[in-house]
Amino acid sequence: MSDHNEPPAQHSAPATPVLLKAEQIDAGPGSAQVLRGWTAQFPAGLSLILGEDGAGKTTALRVLAGELAPRGGRIRWRGGPPPGAGEVFWRDPQEPWPEALSPRGWAAQLRTQWLQWSQRAWERHVDGFDLQMHLSKPMYQLSTGGRRKVLLAAALASGAPLTLIDEPVAALDRASIDYLCEALDEAAQAAAEARRALILAHYDRLDEGLPWQCVAVLPLAQ
Template sequence: MNLSSPPLLRIDALRFAYPDQPALVSNWSASIGPGVTLLYGDTGTGKSALLQVIAGTLPAIGRLTVAGVSLDTAPEAYRRQVFFVDPVTDRFDQLTARECTASLVEGDAGFSDAKWQAIADGFALAPHLDKKMFMLSTGSKRKVWMAAGLASGRPLILLDEPTAGLDAPSTRCLWATLTGFADQSKQAVIVASAARIDTVPLAATIELPPG
């Protein structure tokens, strides 16, 4: 974390558990600043659930605040500070990739068309932009979502296992794009992954205990 920059995400006394299950986190507090933070843990440790909690799409006990906006007091405003797409969602299936992108960046005043175009080119998305999302492979769907997220101007960007289904050139584009977040002060990216990341400068690593 850049200690000269204020945290973009504050987590205060967070507790989350599925019904009749042990808590994934209990009384967890953290401050996450700009740059890339790795949320690391094996499969089954709850990384995806925690991203959904932080995104404000899965209820939990505690307080979450992004860029000064708290989920408990201003839920819609909070969610507008966060970019997150659940990789298993089917809600975009009937949209083209281009329409999906437009939907995801609606209201995002800081969205960069130029950055999106560069990432879309790096992901080789051009042949897929006018196809319906249900026609795309798992990897291509992730590319569409990630291109929108990585070009977003939102303070917090959440990526769940971003390399799943990606080819080698797209993975290199992803790492290069994430590296670009290292030297700025306005955005935090949390990458949930079951693999260590040594190709991107990390601001912090949060390691979850074994499931």
């Protein structure tokens, strides 16, 4: 992978067999077109969509999740059609939460949705992100960082074949960022072994020690 001081490549080649392909994607919210001819390949394990603000990271994740239909191009999942809703863990962190929903209540819902849900992992991440005191509170009462940590804990515990996470460290404290990087390092190996794809979108690489299988760079739209 190239250093930040080098011209960014469009896409670094995956080291393991490809699970997910974005082929010549044109897309954007509303009438905007943020992605133009975007092509990327994501293998099992941990991957990163890298780009500055306005480069289309959230748009890319929404397209991969099937939440936003591209105007052009196609998504391929394991050599076939795009992944179905039951294969993708994705929640836009900016989306409002149901008023009465608590972290504990959401986790209970997710246990029934994801066959590979790990209660042990959820409890470990709750401890790691220091969420114990907030589990019974309505989500709207949590801080922005608190809600982000709940989302991260759930994503990492889901066991979903395709897990998508947007701007993972937004509003997190230093201790939580350090824990997240440790958790991602562990999750990367588990995902690679289970042939699952864990894809993050962020403006930098978080930690140079993380085992990124692939880094797909999004240039700023012209």
